[in-house]
Amino acid sequence: MVVFQAALLNELEKLYKKKKVLVGILLSLAVIVIGQLVIVGVRSGFGLRGTGSVEFPMLVLSVVVNTILPLFTALVTIDSFSGEFTQNSMRITLTRPVSRFKVYTAKIMAIVLFILGALLLLLVFSLLAGFIFNTNSATLDSLGRTVFSYLVSLFPMTVLALAIALLANILRSGIAVFFVSILTFLGLTVLSVLFSQYSGLFLTTHLDWYNLFLVNSFPLLKILRQFLIMLGYGIMFFTAGFYIFDKKEF
């Protein structure tokens, strides 16, 4: 466990020192500011009601889970694997007394913590913006639902990170991984529209699964089904990715 902690701490330090976190904060802020400006503009310009104080964070979430969050996940994952493969800096860690399983798990864990951090940051900023600019009163219940929605969004993002980590271990070049990821993402989105009856099987449709928790009837079975599908994907991606990583020669 001590060795794993060391590996995790190292991965987090690398992420932090690469200024990725700073870029993350700035982009998250930009999303909120732009979103808020649009809403304020719509409200004052057209006399329309934009969103309430708690609705605003949900609006932000619905936008980011399909745009900047997957993009960010991809960039950080590609950097963590392909970046180190091409610079040969993987050797620095691999020649230390730490097993490849711990290195792989620590990398994934650091990426998950990064996504969690980004989600929490978005939550706090969008809540603040919502309270400052929108005077509608918020109930504790709706606030709880908002926080919950942000937290459950971590799960599909983790599966996405595992899928990209697998790709990064198959293809050596980071740019190739990035393009294949984007094309697959777009392909799956199109496929889920064309074959809507099978869309539940595609990872891209799971990104906004938090919506399931907001339905008043609470579709437990549907939530469980999606959870298990994602879990299955996650386990397969992790196992396949680690298998290739473990066999790799550096």
Add this chain to the structure above:
Amino acid sequence: MEKVIEIKNLTKSYGNGRGISDINLDIYKGDIFGFLGPNGAGKTTAMKIMTGLVRPEHGDVKILGYSVTEQYEKAMAKVGCLIEIAESYHYLSAYDNLKQLARYYPGIDHSRIEEVLELTGMLRFKHEKPKKFSLGMKQRLGLAAAVLSRPKVVILDEPLNGLDVEGMIDIRKMIQNLAEKEETTFFISSHLIHDVELTCNRIGVIYNGKILNVESTSTILKNYATLENYFVSEVERNGRISSSAS
């Protein structure tokens, strides 16, 4: 004498026909073992297998009694190494690079990091990032990383690459000092045959993926004027045998 590194039937072949076949070697405590061979003979392949970067097809390497393929963490616990080019994270300072590594070893703290930086003459660059370092400076940082954990075994692949004369002398002194005072065992490959002659007390010659001979430096120097003569004669003898056989 206590065996520190035990290489048994090590075999690994690449698609291009190169690689190593059936290598057997025993390295004893306090040895400074020089691993000599022409380009492409399999030195780096052997060293990569020893440090777990590449897996062997057959055979195994045991370091301090632990198998590298099966008990990696235990085998590497007291090993420091530098394989091919000294790699470092170019966005972290020299100090932070070593701090990352120090986390894997209990008892290696701030003062030890400063100590190895001083030992390799890098202390004044500790806050600088390696992206601006010369090849020699990167190599020094790589050597600092290799000895950081006070290892009992140090595996160095071409440690003098890119170093200036002063650097070579410094590093040679450091190696001899560690071997004498702390009984650190070294396994060093190098092209710089004169330096191997001055530093190492046992020499193994590898040619075409096979070990030709292992001999102590003093015995070699009794029979040959220089190590270079010995090396050339070993390689030529084998080159002749393999060419006459084919």
